[in-house]
Amino acid sequence: MSSTRTLISPAALARPRGKAVYWTVFTAVVVLFAVAFLFPVYWMVTGALKSPDEVARTPPTLLPEHWHPGGYTDAWDLMQLPQHLLNTLVQAAGAWACQLVFCTAAAYALSRLKPAFGKVVLGGILATLMVPAQALVVPKYLTVADLPLIHTSLLDDPLAIWLPAVANAFNLYLLKRFFDQLPRDVLEAAEIDGAGKLRILWSVVLPMSRPVLGVVSIFALVAVWQDFLWPLMVFSDTGKQPISVALVQLSQNIQLTVLIAAMVIASVPMVALFLVFQRHIIAGISAGSTKG
Amino acid sequence: MTKTAERRRVTKAAAHQVPAPPPVRDSRRRRLTDQLRAYGFLLGGLLCFALFSWYPAIRAVVIAFQKYTPGSPPAWVGTDNFTRVLHDPEFTAAWRNTLTFTLLALLIGFAIPFVLALVLNELRHAKAFFRVVVYLPVMIPPVVSALLWKWFYDPGAGLANETLRFLHLPTSNWSNGADTALVSLVIVATWANMGGTVLIYLAALQSIPGELYEAAELDGAGLLQRVRHVTIPQTRFVILMLMLLQIIATMQVFTEPFVITGGGPENATVTVLYLIYKYAFLYNDFGGACALSVMLLLLLGAFSGVYLRLTRTEGDA
Numbered sequence: 001m002s003s004t005r006t007l008i009s010p011a012a013l014a015r016p017r018g019k020a021v022y023w024t025v026f027t028a029v030v031v032l033f034a035v036a037f038l039f040p041v042y043w044m045v046t047g048a049l050k051s052p053d054e055v056a057r058t059p060p061t062l063l064p065e066h067w068h069p070g071g072y073t074d075a076w077d078l079m080q081l082p083q084h085l086l087n088t089l090v091q092a093a094g095a096w097a098c099q100l101v102f103c104t105a106a107a108y109a110l111s112r113l114k115p116a117f118g119k120v121v122l123g124g125i126l127a128t129l130m131v132p133a134q135a136l137v138v139p140k141y142l143t144v145a146d147l148p149l150i151h152t153s154l155l156d157d158p159l160a161i162w163l164p165a166v167a168n169a170f171n172l173y174l175l176k177r178f179f180d181q182l183p184r185d186v187l188e189a190a191e192i193d194g195a196g197k198l199r200i201l202w203s204v205v206l207p208m209s210r211p212v213l214g215v216v217s218i219f220a221l222v223a224v225w226q227d228f229l230w231p232l233m234v235f236s237d238t239g240k241q242p243i244s245v246a247l248v249q250l251s252q253n254i255q256l257t258v259l260i261a262a263m264v265i266a267s268v269p270m271v272a273l274f275l276v277f278q279r280h281i282i283a284g285i286s287a288g289s290t291k292g
Numbered sequence: 293m294t295k296t297a298e299r300r301r302v303t304k305a306a307a308h309q310v311p312a313p314p315p316v317r318d319s320r321r322r323r324l325t326d327q328l329r330a331y332g333f334l335l336g337g338l339l340c341f342a343l344f345s346w347y348p349a350i351r352a353v354v355i356a357f358q359k360y361t362p363g364s365p366p367a368w369v370g371t372d373n374f375t376r377v378l379h380d381p382e383f384t385a386a387w388r389n390t391l392t393f394t395l396l397a398l399l400i401g402f403a404i405p406f407v408l409a410l411v412l413n414e415l416r417h418a419k420a421f422f423r424v425v426v427y428l429p430v431m432i433p434p435v436v437s438a439l440l441w442k443w444f445y446d447p448g449a450g451l452a453n454e455t456l457r458f459l460h461l462p463t464s465n466w467s468n469g470a471d472t473a474l475v476s477l478v479i480v481a482t483w484a485n486m487g488g489t490v491l492i493y494l495a496a497l498q499s500i501p502g503e504l505y506e507a508a509e510l511d512g513a514g515l516l517q518r519v520r521h522v523t524i525p526q527t528r529f530v531i532l533m534l535m536l537l538q539i540i541a542t543m544q545v546f547t548e549p550f551v552i553t554g555g556g557p558e559n560a561t562v563t564v565l566y567l568i569y570k571y572a573f574l575y576n577d578f579g580g581a582c583a584l585s586v587m588l589l590l591l592l593g594a595f596s597g598v599y600l601r602l603t604r605t606e607g608d609a
Contacts, residue, residue, distance in 0.1 A: 005502025007518055008414050009509060026415055033425045036483070041428065043451060044440055056449045059458070106337030115330035121338065128345040130596040134544040134565055135588045138572045138581045139348035139355060145362060148347065166340035197329055226433050228547045229565075233573070244435040248551055251439060260443070263436045274431040275424075282423050285488060286495035 048072060048261035055257050068257070075261035079250050081243070085269075088242035091158050091231070092224040095165035099220045100213070102166045107175035108201050112187065122176075128169045134229065140164065141233050160234045161224060168223075171216045178212040179205060215284045218277060225270055352589065355582040362578070373583035377571075383584075385559040386567040390543055392474055393481075393563065397542040401482035402535065405489040410519070412490070413497045423494075427487035434484060438551035441480040442467065445552070467552050470560045477548045477561055485541075489534055496530040497523070529602070536599040540592055564588050 012018045047055055048071040050064045075081060109115055110122055144154045144164070154160040182205060190204045206213070228244045235241045238249065243266045251259050274281060331338075356373055358366040377383055412422050429437060444451040445466035453463040467476040504522045513521060524531070546565040549555055555562040555570075562570075564584065571581035 004498070005505055006413055006497070006500075007410070007505060007515070007523065009505070013416075022414075022416075025411065026417060029411060029415065029422070030418070033422060037425050037428055040440060040444070040451075040483075041432075047443075058449050058454060060449060060451070060454055102336035102340060105333040109330045109333035113326070113330035113333060115334060116327055118330075121334065124346065125341055126600075128341065128349075129600060130593050131345070131349055131589060132540055132544055132592045132596065134546065135568075135585050135592055136345075136348045136352060138568060138578060138585055139351040140344055141572070142351065142355070142360075142362065142578065143343060143348050147343070163340050164344040166337060167344040169341075169345075172337065197333070201333075222431070228433075228435050228550075229569070233569075244433055247435055247439065251551075256443070259439070263439055267432045267436050270431045270433060271428070274427070278420075278424050278427075282427065282491060285427075285491045 044260055044267075045264055048075075048257055048264055050257060052255055052257050055260075071257040071261040072265070074255075074258045075265060078258060079246065079254065079262050080239075081262060081265055083239065084241060084243040084246040085265075087158075087240055088225060088244070091161040091242055092221050094158055094162040095224045096217055096220040098162045098166050099168060099171060099216065103168065103172045103216070104175055104206070104209075104213075105201070107172050107179055108205060111176045111179035112205075113197065125169045125172060128167065129173075137229060137233060140230075144234065154234075156235055156237045156240050158240075161231065164230075165220065165224065168220075171219060174216060175209070175212060178209055182208055214280060218273075218281060218284070221273070222270065349589075352582045352585045355579055356586045358579055360578040360582070361576065369579065373579040377580050377583050382559055382562055382567055382570075386562045386564045389474060389559075389561060390545070390563045390565075393478060393545055394539055394542045396475060396478040397481060397538065398535065400478055401486060401542075402489070402538060404482065405486040406493060406531075408486075409490045409493040409497060410523070413494055423491060426490050429484050430487040432484070434547045435551060437484040438480060438548050441476075441483070442552045445476055467561075468557060470557045473553055473557060473560045477545075477552060480548050480552065481542065481545065489538070492534060493527070493530060496527045500526045533599065533602060536595055536602070540595050540599070543588070543592060543595075 008018075013022055046064055049067050049069065050061070050071075051066060051068050054061060054065055110118055115121070144160050146153060154163070186208075187200060187204060190200045195204070225242075226244070227242075228248075231242050231245050232248075235245060238246070241249065247259075247262060247266055250262075254262075355366070357368060357370060359369045359372075360366045408426070412419075412426075415422065432440075445468065447453065447463075447465065447468055450466070452466055456463050465472055467473050500523065504526065505518055508518050508522050544565050545563050546569065549561040549563055549566050550569075553561040555566055565588070568581050568584045568588070571577045571584060
């Protein structure tokens with residue numbers, strides 16, 4: 001038992017009545033969580049294994065009568081899932097790489113290189129936090145469709161995901177704040193040893209910044225994988241659409257069991273990422289509240 | 293250091309016959325190269341912000357006063373876009389729906405995670421299990437949760453009505469009924485997003501010093517009184533912050549109505565962002581879409597401003 005005191009005192013919990021109430025509440029919460037959060041996922045995974053007749057039956061069957069893994073293989077082949085998964089992966093990986101390169105470089109410059117008008121630049125970046133991203137999708141779309149000066153269109157190109165992803169004030173500010181807190185003497189020692197700025201960033205700053213780089217990486221990957229409205233606007237070419245857009249576009253004219261199987265497959269990468277890094281992700285979200 | 297001050301220092305040093313410091317021009321050149329280097333590091337990030345954040349924000353305002361069709365030169369039309377949009381019957385519906393959605397999401401989507409976090413904080417077992425399970429829906433792509441719930445709400449063999457039948461309760465039209473559609477979408481959004489709220493609130497609860505509860509108990513405060521006089525005041529700031537964040541997020545709702553209801557039935561679930569999308573991509577009316585965006589921007593910007601001010605003052609304290 002944990003020693004920290006919460007709403008209910010340990011003494012009250014130790015009494016027989018307290019124990020009975022505690023275990024009743026505990027069981028109720030376990031059941032509630034299983035029904036509310038796990039059962040829908042179970043329903044999706046097993047629904048894809050049922051035959052088309054069985055999935056439309058009332059009352060429904062709790063377990064598939066006959067197992068039809070065909071739903072999954074059909075989804076994989078008919079909906080061209082490998083193509084769409086690969087598109088999503090390319091978009092997410094590129095956005096992640098661009099953010100790591102450009103956001104860390106910019107955050108390092110703002111934090112350590114004292115550029116002229118640095119405060120103004122930082123203010124301009126932080127001001128974008130005030131402007132909710134979704135409200136600007138239409139002018140952003142028009143910009144991407146016809147870039148100023150060079151008059152090139154990035155539509156149907158992964159660059160349309162990669163480059164706007166860099167304009168992420170939240171991640172940039174997270175990095176800058178972390179760099180601000182690095183011990184000054186270590187950086188100065190590197191400078192005295194004759195290391196250039198790029199060298200200091202690469203071999204001193206970045207190795208010390210692993211925790212924040214991890215958080216930024218996860219945010220960057222998840223954001224692209226989960227996004228819908230922006231890729232829906234940018235990719236009209238079906239062959240280049242990420243899985244989220246493809247699922248919705250194809251959901252109209254496809255058999256229900258095949259669609260459900262495709263939904264499961266689309267969820268697997270993010271759920272797997274979560275289960276592997278759950279401690280870091282949960283710690284990162286929890287830390288967000290105390291740091292403000 | 294200014295140029296003259298630098299020169300004065302140099303001459304003084306020379307008079308005292310100390311080894312000469314680097315000549316003026318060198319140090320100025322070094323400062324220039326320092327600046328160039330700093331801006332070299334900044335360049336990529338700055339370009340992206342300029343192109344995809346600052347420029348679109350300005351363009352939204354400009355195009356809101358123009359007749360804009362891609363490919364042909366824009367023409368100034370004054371406030372025509374605003375009057376046209378304001379007279380669209382969908383405009384009223386979209387704002388009413390968005391505000392109702394936000395309000396319902398606050399009532400349902402805020403009260404439930406709050407109570408859940410309170411209960412979870414008292415449980416001494418399986419802590420990691422609860423945290424993982426409550427956050428699982430957040431990691432499922434929003435499009436998948438929307439499609440999943442669309443299937444649950446199916447009037448035929450959908451799980452929602454099957455459950456009601458199993459419990460011998462009257463069935464509902466869910467997302468297919470004009471008066472239940474919006475609530476149905478709020479349920480989806482709450483299910484999909486509450487994990488984050490629960491985790492953040494849970495972390496805030498853990499920072500409450502235990503002595504406060506002990507003192508309250510010695511004063512004879514019951515369970516609910518302790519929640520009211522200790523828990524809520526101690527976490528007031530996080531509660532307010534989460535509320536504002538949720539308002540900002542739910543006012544931009546798009547995926548659920550787009551995927552589940554297509555804005556129907558009878559415009560019951562058209563939201564402001566959905567209407568912006570329709571103006572741009574169905575009506576090809578980018579002027580109208582930008583006029584709407586500017587309205588949404590001003591409102592949400594005000595909320596964001598309050599949020600940032602709150603977080604900043606707390607950070608300084």
